[in-house]
Amino acid sequence: MTQVETLQVDLTDRGYQILVGPNLICNAAQYLSPLISDKPAIIITDSNVSQHHLEKLTNSMKDGDIAYTVITLPAGEDQKSFKGLQNLISAILDKKPERNSTLIAFGGGVVGDLTGFLASIILRGIDFIQIPTTLLAQVDSSIGGKTGINTQHGKNLVGSFYQPRLVLSDTTALETLPRRELLAGYAEIVKYGLIGDKNFFEWLEQNGRPLVDGSQKLRKHAIIASCRAKAKIVSKDEKELGNRALLNFGHTFGHSLEAETGFSEKLLHGEAVSIGMVMAFDLSVQKGICSPKDAAQVRAHLASMGLPTRPTDVPNQTWCSDALLKHMAQDKKVHKGKMTFILTRGIGDTFITSEVDNTEVKALLAEAIAV
Numbered sequence: 001m002t003q004v005e006t007l008q009v010d011l012t013d014r015g016y017q018i019l020v021g022p023n024l025i026c027n028a029a030q031y032l033s034p035l036i037s038d039k040p041a042i043i044i045t046d047s048n049v050s051q052h053h054l055e056k057l058t059n060s061m062k063d064g065d066i067a068y069t070v071i072t073l074p075a076g077e078d079q080k081s082f083k084g085l086q087n088l089i090s091a092i093l094d095k096k097p098e099r100n101s102t103l104i105a106f107g108g109g110v111v112g113d114l115t116g117f118l119a120s121i122i123l124r125g126i127d128f129i130q131i132p133t134t135l136l137a138q139v140d141s142s143i144g145g146k147t148g149i150n151t152q153h154g155k156n157l158v159g160s161f162y163q164p165r166l167v168l169s170d171t172t173a174l175e176t177l178p179r180r181e182l183l184a185g186y187a188e189i190v191k192y193g194l195i196g197d198k199n200f201f202e203w204l205e206q207n208g209r210p211l212v213d214g215s216q217k218l219r220k221h222a223i224i225a226s227c228r229a230k231a232k233i234v235s236k237d238e239k240e241l242g243n244r245a246l247l248n249f250g251h252t253f254g255h256s257l258e259a260e261t262g263f264s265e266k267l268l269h270g271e272a273v274s275i276g277m278v279m280a281f282d283l284s285v286q287k288g289i290c291s292p293k294d295a296a297q298v299r300a301h302l303a304s305m306g307l308p309t310r311p312t313d314v315p316n317q318t319w320c321s322d323a324l325l326k327h328m329a330q331d332k333k334v335h336k337g338k339m340t341f342i343l344t345r346g347i348g349d350t351f352i353t354s355e356v357d358n359t360e361v362k363a364l365l366a367e368a369i370a371v
């Protein structure tokens with residue numbers, strides 16, 4: 001298994017490893033067994049992941065003599081809600097978990113965020129392991145311990161910081177992922193280049209297309225680079241008191257677009273982030289701190305990959321700038337009534353600021369939805 005790469009997330013009390021490579025699901029038992037007690041592990045997955053990959057995982061666990069039970073949720077962001085949480089809590093409590101039981105989040109960011117949150121509150125906290133199966137989850141949501149659900153007030157407003165014990169990112173699992181989902185995950189990969197690594201962005205400009213088209217080698221390289229970038233930031237600032245906020249680049253705009261589209265299939269999270277990152281570049285240009293050339297280069301790359309870069313790229317959607325602004329003001333990145341923004345001086349050079357007036361944001365939104 002020389003193809004498996006191991007990264008460490010260093011945290012004082014709950015550090016853990018991220019393993020990235022092919023066929024990790026088929027061989028999961030060897031990595032899981034040191035971490036799982038004699039209580040049956042509870043695998044939480046969704047209907048799509050179950051259909052494509054569950055048997056590989058359960059076969060491995062059977063071979064490794066690891067007892068397990070499975071809860072399969074309907075696929076979709078709807079599960080990340082109070083109702084979804086309540087249903088899942090009941091389903092788990094029915095299985096009579098104990099303090100040394102382990103939850104296994106086997107799916108994309110929805111399963112991961114929901115399972116992680118649940119692990120943090122059930123019996124006042126039990127272990128959980130992430131086996132992410134979407135590109136987005138492998139490069140972003142499975143790492144760093146942010147868990148949570150959406151409410152009618154906005155995205156991820158209820159949740160906790162709760163770290164997994166292990167992350168197993170099986171690159172082979174991505175072979176069944178629909179292209180639109182792959183692209184959405186790709187947007188979060190681009191984010192790592194934009195926030196702090198211009199060379200990586202340029203590498204993506206060269207390699208993004210074959211990566212999304214199926215190259216295992218390029219995917220693995222990009223997943224490892226992304227995990228490394230995220231692990232480095234999280235290790236220094238687990239609770240987002242400082243630079244971890246850079247990971248929210250494009251997200252304040254993105255979340256408001258998602259809220260307006262009802263967190264639905266109409267606009268996937270990664271697609272909203274793609275548009276949001278371009279809007280953050282446009283706002284930086286508008287403020288005179290970033291060159292229009294960099295903003296154009298970013299938009300061109302995302303668009304060439306097939307990602308949306310403007311709110312008006314979302315089909316059958318009319319936008320209202322006041323409604324978007326209202327969502328932005330409800331986002332949790334608001335401090336002393338002022339919204340916090342991640343702006344940029346250019347590709348790879350982002351920074352956190354609250355020096356943005358509402359009038360500037362309004363002007364940007366009006367322009368963005370008019371194009």
Ligand SMILES: NC(=O)c1ccc[n+]([C@@H]2O[C@H](COP(=O)([O-])OP(=O)(O)OC[C@H]3O[C@@H](n4cnc5c(N)ncnc54)[C@H](O)[C@@H]3O)[C@@H](O)[C@H]2O)c1
Pocket residue numbers: 046047048049052075076077080107108109110111113133134135136137140141142143144145146147155156173174175176177178181184269270
């Ligand atoms: N916690 C964090 O730090 C963090 C970071 C980024 C995003 N997120 C959250 O992640 C969520 C989005 O995650 P996502 O994009 O993975 O969405 P998702 O979990 O809804 O998965 C997308 C779709 O792909 C399907 N799927 C998953 N794996 C598959 C596979 N291997 N083959 C075929 N189909 C598969 C799922 O069933 C679903 O239909 C959002 O709720 C977002 O807020 C969290």
Ligand SMILES: [Zn+2]
Pocket residue numbers: 140188251269273
């Ligand atoms: Zn995101």
